[in-house]
Amino acid sequence: MSKILEVKNLRTTFFTHLGEVQAVRGISFDLDEGGILGIVGESGSGKSVTSLSIMGLVDEPGKIVEGEIFFQGTDLTKLDHKDMMQFRGNEISMIFQDPMTSINPAFTIGNQLREVIMAHSDLNKDQAHERALELLKMVGIPDPESRIKNFPYQFSGGMRQRALIAMAIANNPKLLIADEPTTALDVTIQAQILELMRDLKDKINSSVILITHDLGVISEICDKVIVMYGGMIMEKADIKNLFAHPQHPYTRGLLLSIPTNVTGKKKRLIPIEGSPPDLMDPPSGCPFSPRCPHAMEICLKKAAPLFKISETQEASCWLHHQDAPEVSGMVKVEGEQS
Amino acid sequence: MIGYYLKRIVSALFTLFIIATLTFFMMRAIPGGPFTREKPLPPQIIAQLNAKYNLDDPVIVQYFNYMKGIATFDLGPSFKELGLTVNDLIRQGFPGSMKVGFVAVMFIILFGIPLGIISALKQNKAIDHVVMVMATIGVTVPSFVVATLYIYFISSRISWIPITGLSNPLAYIGPAIALSGYSLSYVARLTRSSMLEVLRQDYIRTARANGLSEFRVIGKHALKNAMIPVITYVGPMIAAILTGSFVVERIFSINGIGRYFVESVNNRDYTVIIGMTVFYSALYIVMVLLVDIGYSLIDPRIKLGRKSGD
Ligand SMILES: Nc1ncnc2c1ncn2[C@@H]1O[C@H](COP(=O)(O)OP(=O)(O)OP(=O)(O)O)[C@@H](O)[C@H]1O
Ligand code: SF4
Ligand SMILES: [Mg+2]
Numbered sequence: 220m221s222k223i224l225e226v227k228n229l230r231t232t233f234f235t236h237l238g239e240v241q242a243v244r245g246i247s248f249d250l251d252e253g254g255i256l257g258i259v260g261e262s263g264s265g266k267s268v269t270s271l272s273i274m275g276l277v278d279e280p281g282k283i284v285e286g287e288i289f290f291q292g293t294d295l296t297k298l299d300h301k302d303m304m305q306f307r308g309n310e311i312s313m314i315f316q317d318p319m320t321s322i323n324p325a326f327t328i329g330n331q332l333r334e335v336i337m338a339h340s341d342l343n344k345d346q347a348h349e350r351a352l353e354l355l356k357m358v359g360i361p362d363p364e365s366r367i368k369n370f371p372y373q374f375s376g377g378m379r380q381r382a383l384i385a386m387a388i389a390n391n392p393k394l395l396i397a398d399e400p401t402t403a404l405d406v407t408i409q410a411q412i413l414e415l416m417r418d419l420k421d422k423i424n425s426s427v428i429l430i431t432h433d434l435g436v437i438s439e440i441c442d443k444v445i446v447m448y449g450g451m452i453m454e455k456a457d458i459k460n461l462f463a464h465p466q467h468p469y470t471r472g473l474l475l476s477i478p479t480n481v482t483g484k485k486k487r488l489i490p491i492e493g494s495p496p497d498l499m500d501p502p503s504g505c506p507f508s509p510r511c512p513h514a515m516e517i518c519l520k521k522a523a524p525l526f527k528i529s530e531t532q533e534a535s536c537w538l539h540h541q542d543a544p545e546v547s548g549m550v551k552v553e554g555e556q557s
Numbered sequence: 558m559i560g561y562y563l564k565r566i567v568s569a570l571f572t573l574f575i576i577a578t579l580t581f582f583m584m585r586a587i588p589g590g591p592f593t594r595e596k597p598l599p600p601q602i603i604a605q606l607n608a609k610y611n612l613d614d615p616v617i618v619q620y621f622n623y624m625k626g627i628a629t630f631d632l633g634p635s636f637k638e639l640g641l642t643v644n645d646l647i648r649q650g651f652p653g654s655m656k657v658g659f660v661a662v663m664f665i666i667l668f669g670i671p672l673g674i675i676s677a678l679k680q681n682k683a684i685d686h687v688v689m690v691m692a693t694i695g696v697t698v699p700s701f702v703v704a705t706l707y708i709y710f711i712s713s714r715i716s717w718i719p720i721t722g723l724s725n726p727l728a729y730i731g732p733a734i735a736l737s738g739y740s741l742s743y744v745a746r747l748t749r750s751s752m753l754e755v756l757r758q759d760y761i762r763t764a765r766a767n768g769l770s771e772f773r774v775i776g777k778h779a780l781k782n783a784m785i786p787v788i789t790y791v792g793p794m795i796a797a798i799l800t801g802s803f804v805v806e807r808i809f810s811i812n813g814i815g816r817y818f819v820e821s822v823n824n825r826d827y828t829v830i831i832g833m834t835v836f837y838s839a840l841y842i843v844m845v846l847l848v849d850i851g852y853s854l855i856d857p858r859i860k861l862g863r864k865s866g867d
Binding site for chain 2: 305312320326334
């Protein structure tokens with residue numbers, strides 16, 4: 220299967236006057252064409268900064284300081300502003316967390332939709348209007364002919380997110396990045412929006428990166444997952460392995476901290492003790508070491524490389540090293556990988 | 558919609574009525590009258606003058622007569638400018654004040670807003686610092702200083718720029734600069750801070766994520782939202798600027814109405830004081846109404862006459 224996106228050793232830092240915030244610290248991952256990749260992690264783990272780096276939208280004073288982002292072979296980090304504009308909203312689109320604030324209150328839904336369509340095509344205003352109507356229908360907005368003239372304040376949160384999804388898919392993007400697209404919505408609406416996204420993904424034939432802190436959502440629609448912590452990748456796995464045999468103490472903690480009534484049994488929530496690392500002055504070793512029940516000496520000195528557990532699973536934890544003490548469920552592997 | 562305007566007009570008229578009434582009685586409550594002089598006039602002459610202008614009627618009668626006049630747009634005679642009515646004074650002075658004021662307002666809008674935008678886009682860069690320092694100076698330096706500096710350094714050295722009067726178009730530059738200095742600086746600051754606020758909004762990131770050009774992101778998506786507080790300030794400001802400035806009109810020898818605001822108070826020229834107040838208030842109320850209409854055009858959530866909300 221060919222790769223639509225390959226991120227290599229991405230490092231994004233914010234140069235604030237208080238110091239350098241190392242939000243993303245050398246992460247690598249890729250996305251298969253047609254795949255749905257989930258990114259999970261606690262607040263502040265660098266999920267949004269990762270996606271904004273791909274979009275080339277990292278805010279001042281942030282900068283990509285190292286690494287490459289290949290989109291269908293083009294390194295996006297090398298593009299200038301003008302070339303990047305051709306990709307945004309066209310080849311690569313993004314949906315944001317808060318639909319209440321992510322849509323301009325001063326223009327009608329139709330105006331904003333037509334604008335995106337016309338920015339990336341040769342359609343005239345009437346054709347763009349037709350296309351906008353079609354898009355509103357696709358995202359399930361009833362009575363699009365009259366709704367298209369509405370201003371955002373006349374839309375509920377769920378409807379706004381649908382309108383924003385319509386903008387994002389307007390030009391049939393090959394990659395759709397959704398940064399917590401349902402977090403701000405009611406539970407019932409959340410399910411509908413996820414359903415819609417999965418649906419549209421197949422219709423327009425795109426690949427998806429879905430960022431969330433909800434492992435339940437991940438389990439429902441993703442096929443691969445990246446677990447991030449402190450700006451680094453802790454574990455990469457296909458969905459089945461991640462839930463069946465998590466290979467990183469942090470992933471285990473995350474799984475324990477979600478209500479597991481998905482499987483029928485009601486379990487007590489076990490929050491992970493402690494708080495995420497200070498990215499201004501991150502621990503030199505494994506970022507999870509201050510909170511890890513298995514932390515060893517080496518963990519404090521050196522971050523673990525990604526150990527390849529199987530063809531579809533990698534974890535960044537010293538417990539996979541031959542010399543590490545036995546911890547039940549943790550697989551030992553030959554040699555260190557990448 | 559029409560009902561809304563009707564309601565607004567009725568309430569505006571009511572406001573003007575209150576203002577006229579308050580001014581009328583407040584003026585009468587202050588000791589001294591239009592014919593008080595340092596060297597007192599003989600009592601018979603004062604009595605004659607009072608009789609001539611009906612100032613010997615009971616105050617309440619004077620009040621009703623005055624209000625009757627206002628209702629027919631007759632603001633009464635001036636006690637000081639003999640033979641002239643307040644209407645005459647406004648008719649003579651307002652065009653000059655208005656023309657200079659109009660140029661000043663144009664300066665404010667055409668320079669204040671763009672400077673604010675540039676400053677916001679170049680936040681903390683050299684140009685931002687320069688604009689903001691100038692804006693601070695503009696807000697603090699009084700108009701007579703600006704006017705004097707202008708005359709000293711510019712119009713008195715460049716022969717084809719008239720120093721006083723409004724004899725040719727270039728003559729408007731000086732008074733307009735002096736008149737607009739404060740507001741221009743204020744508008745630049747307001748635009749800058751409003752723009753910076755808007756540029757932080759999520760919908761600006763959405764616009765960029767949609768691949769729109771920076772020109773569209775700033776000129777369309779940010780600007781429309783950023784103009785809301787600016788309009789709030791600019792509306793009433795226009796009323797104040799169009800009614801002239803005593804100081805500026807004096808320095809540039811412009812025949813305007815700015816001076817009547819000051820002179821009438823010194824002279825206890827009752828009718829001129831009330832007339833000017835009512836005239837200014839009426840202009841002010843009209844501008845506020847225009848601001849409201851402007852709002853509803855910019856921010857769709859504000860529907861005229863209706864409560865906003867989902
Ligand atoms: N503009 C910025 N200036 C300085 N630091 C920033 C900026 N944006 C993000 N960061 C920092 O980068 C780190 C990662 O933030 P990011 O938004 O990627 O987290 P996240 O994983 O998306 O969290 P959440 O689940 O809360 O959205 C945080 O520590 C944050 O403080
Ligand atoms: S590397 Fe060490 S500290 Fe980090 S998760 Fe593994 S055992 Fe814990
Ligand atoms: Mg985030």
